[in-house]
Amino acid sequence: MPDIIDGNQISKDIIEELTIEVSKLLDSKPKVVFVRVGEDPASVSYVNKKQKVSAQIGIESVLLVLDVSISQQELIAQIRKLNEDPEVNGILIQSPLPSHMIETEVFNSVAPEKDVDGFNVVNVGKLCQEDESGFVACTPAGIIELLKRQNIVVEGKHVVVVGRSLIVGKPAGLLLVKKSKIGNATVTFCHSRTQEIASIAKQADILIAAIGKPNFIDATMVKKGAVVIDVGINRVEDGSKKSGFRLVGDVDFEAVQSKVSAITPVPGGVGPMTVAMLMKNTIKAYRLSHK
C-alpha cells in the first residue's frame, strides 16, 4: 500500500511550529486583514477558517466585509488604505470576486510586501526569477512543503503538472524547476490542449493533478511507484450523503492507489496546507516589515 500523505497532520505540525514562533515575538504580533466582498457561502467558510487558525497561532486578524455592489475602484481605494497602514502586515482578498471586477487588477493593487496570497504580479515575477524575497501562492507553496516533509526526492526527477492555472499549475511547476533542493526537477506542463496526455503523465516520477476534473487521472496515466499530488477539490453528487454531494480530487484514488508509492487524499491532502502556508506568509510579511 502506498504512503498516504497526511496533509492534516503536516499542516497541524506547521501550525504548532508557527504558534511557537509567534509566541517568541515580544514587542508586537503579526496582523492580517481579510477582505471579503459579498456573502458567497464558500468564501464565508474559508475566511472563518483562516481567522480561526490566525487566532490559534496568535496572529491578529481583522475581517473587512464589503457589499457585493462595491465598485472595483472603491475596493482598490480600501486596499490602498490597508497598504499604507503600518500596523497591517498582510492583506488577503478572498476570491472569487464579484463578476463586475477584474481579479488580477484587484490583486495587483495589494502592496507586494503585504501580498500574503502571492497573487501580485511582482510576486509572480519574483517566483519566476527565483527571488526568495517574494511571496509564493499558498497552494503551490503547500505542495512543496508536503514533498519536503514527506522526504520525497525531487532533484532530477520528472514532474508532470496537469493544469496550467495562474494560481496552482504554473507556480507549482516554476517552483519545482528552480535551482534548489526541493526543485531541480525536469518539469512538464500538460493541459486541456495536450495531445496524448496519458503517455506523458505516465512518465511522471511526481504527478501533480490540478486540472479541476473529478477523477480525471486514472490508473493508465500513472507510472508504477509514482508520487501523486492531487490538488483537485470537486463536488460530485452522492445521494448517500446528507449534503447530497461528496468531495473528490482530480485523481481516481481507488484506481491508482495500488500502483503509486505515495499519494495525497482528498480531502486531507493539499487542502489543509493552504491555510498553513498563508499563516507562514503572514509571519514572513511581519518579519520583512520589522527588518
Add this chain to the structure above:
Amino acid sequence: MPDIIDGNQISKDIIEELTIEVSKLLDSKPKVVFVRVGEDPASVSYVNKKQKVSAQIGIESVLLVLDVSISQQELIAQIRKLNEDPEVNGILIQSPLPSHMIETEVFNSVAPEKDVDGFNVVNVGKLCQEDESGFVACTPAGIIELLKRQNIVVEGKHVVVVGRSLIVGKPAGLLLVKKSKIGNATVTFCHSRTQEIASIAKQADILIAAIGKPNFIDATMVKKGAVVIDVGINRVEDGSKKSGFRLVGDVDFEAVQSKVSAITPVPGGVGPMTVAMLMKNTIKAYRLSHK
C-alpha cells in the same frame, strides 16, 4: 533536406515593416536610450548594432556610456532620471554589468513601461500571468516570431526547452504554454540536472536548445521530423579562421539536419531576431506612452 529557418531574412522583413510603421508616426518618433557601463568589446559591438538598426527604422537612439567604476547606486540614479524623462520611451541596460553590481536589482530599477528588454520583475510577472500589456524579453519573443512566420504549428505540440535561464529558457517555455495560437503547447523544461535528457528531448515536436554548450544536441536526441530552434551562440577554437574561432550553436547542425523538418542555423537563426524584437518593443513602449 530540412527547411533552414532564415532568421536574417525574417528579421529583415520585420525591420522593413517597423520602418513603414514608424514613418507613419507624424508628431514624434520613438526614442530609446542604450546604457553601456564600461568598454566590454562585445557590448560595444551589440550596442552599435542596436543603434544602427534604430537609425534605419527611424527610432531616435541615445547612447549613455558610464565608467566601469560607477557604483550600482549611481547607475540606478541615472536610470531613475531616464524613467522620469517623458521624451524617453525605452531604456536598455546592456548586459553584462560589472561584477560589483547585482543585475536583477539594476534591471528592476527600469520603469516597467520603458523596459524594452523585458527583464523587470513586473514584466516577468505579466508574462507569467499572460498579460499582454507587458514586455517580453527579446530572445524568447524572437523565437515565437520565427515559429509564427515559418507557419509552424505549436498548439497541442510537445515543446522541450533545454535550459532554464531567466532570460531565454523559462520565458520561452512560458510563452509556448500560454493560452494563444502560438502557444497552447505541452512544455517540458530540461536542464543540467535532468536525468535521461536524451530520451526526453527525443519526444519533442519542437526542440529549443538554450543551454550554452556547443553541439550539445546530437542526432540521438532529436525525433525524426522535429523542428529545432538553436539559441546557443558558442565560440569554439578554429585554426582555419583568421579570428581563431568560429560560432556554433547548442545543436550539432551537421549531425541532426538530415533528421529534422526545420532548423535554425547559427549564426543567422535566432540571433538576428533579438534586435528586431527590441525595436518592436520600443515602438510598443512609444505607443503605450501616447495612448
